[in-house]
Amino acid sequence: MQLHHLVNTLGQDLQRRYGEKVHKLTLHGGFSCPNRDGTIGRGGCTFCNVASFADETQQVKSIQTQLQERAGEIHRAKKYLAYFQAYTNTYAEVQVLKNMYEQALEAADIVGLCVGTRPDCVPDAVLDLLADYVAQGFEIWLELGLQTANNTTLKRINRGHDFECYAAITQRARALGIKVCTHLIVGLPRETHHDNMDTLKQVLDVGTDGIKLHGLHIVEGSTMAKAWRAGRLEAPTLESYIATASEMIRHTPSNIVYHRVSAAARRPTLLSPLWCENRWLAMTEMFRALDKNGAQGSAIEDTFVFVPPTALPAQ
Numbered sequence: 001m002q003l004h005h006l007v008n009t010l011g012q013d014l015q016r017r018y019g020e021k022v023h024k025l026t027l028h029g030g031f032s033c034p035n036r037d038g039t040i041g042r043g044g045c046t047f048c049n050v051a052s053f054a055d056e057t058q059q060v061k062s063i064q065t066q067l068q069e070r071a072g073e074i075h076r077a078k079k080y081l082a083y084f085q086a087y088t089n090t091y092a093e094v095q096v097l098k099n100m101y102e103q104a105l106e107a108a109d110i111v112g113l114c115v116g117t118r119p120d121c122v123p124d125a126v127l128d129l130l131a132d133y134v135a136q137g138f139e140i141w142l143e144l145g146l147q148t149a150n151n152t153t154l155k156r157i158n159r160g161h162d163f164e165c166y167a168a169i170t171q172r173a174r175a176l177g178i179k180v181c182t183h184l185i186v187g188l189p190r191e192t193h194h195d196n197m198d199t200l201k202q203v204l205d206v207g208t209d210g211i212k213l214h215g216l217h218i219v220e221g222s223t224m225a226k227a228w229r230a231g232r233l234e235a236p237t238l239e240s241y242i243a244t245a246s247e248m249i250r251h252t253p254s255n256i257v258y259h260r261v262s263a264a265a266r267r268p269t270l271l272s273p274l275w276c277e278n279r280w281l282a283m284t285e286m287f288r289a290l291d292k293n294g295a296q297g298s299a300i301e302d303t304f305v306f307v308p309p310t311a312l313p314a315q
């Protein structure tokens, strides 16, 4: 099973452009979230595992220490993208962000940054800082949590921003040469296959460079966990997830990079669905669906034809 023959995966995209494997190295900046502390909202997004929040943000090691520790663990690549993943990694004074990002960028094998954040938490000063790294030759990805383009759902899940906010920051970032990766969730409460396809269409209309997809996870400590325990909420089945996610991929132009097509989680934090404990299960089913129905971009009139990696000219 080689999913990258059917999907333009980040791993394959990096291999193609750098001529070697580039690994995403997750770092913790110890950031907080404005949708928790009252700046934008309280209680957080209803799917978020806010119970782990305090543990995650306490006693974060320095970036140099994290890099040293991780370098010993990872032997699969010689180059890395430093990935600031947890919570809102632009939620600090710009000088603090600059100091943290540059500790990572100064490491010899780091070729760029992936910065996960909310669309409403990227002021111009942060965009300018990231654009400056682009001008220096670094690869910079702004990973924006959107989850859905449906403003009614965004309100229901307490995101604290609307689609228009996402669209505006995406356009500004991309105009500065910063790549945008859009995070989307399949199976949010009361959303249907049609809603997910409509979200994809709106995201593509605005323009993006990458997409990260996963099914709804109901996790301990989230608002959704209470609704799930009360029998008022169900997580998507593997079949429904694959049916929708594979169609989204087939309707995505082939030049857009998929950073992820499903995500794994583990008990006891994970409550439902338990199929996502086994990441290979979803990957295998995704491969089967795309192999049967067509690869990324096959469901649209896409002038950019997906070129399987085996057919690429030698670099």
Ligand code: SF4
Residues within 6 Å of the ligand: 033, 034, 035, 036, 043, 044, 045, 048, 049, 087, 088, 118, 145
């Ligand atoms: S999902 Fe992200 S934006 Fe939402 S509450 Fe959790 S950390 Fe904050």
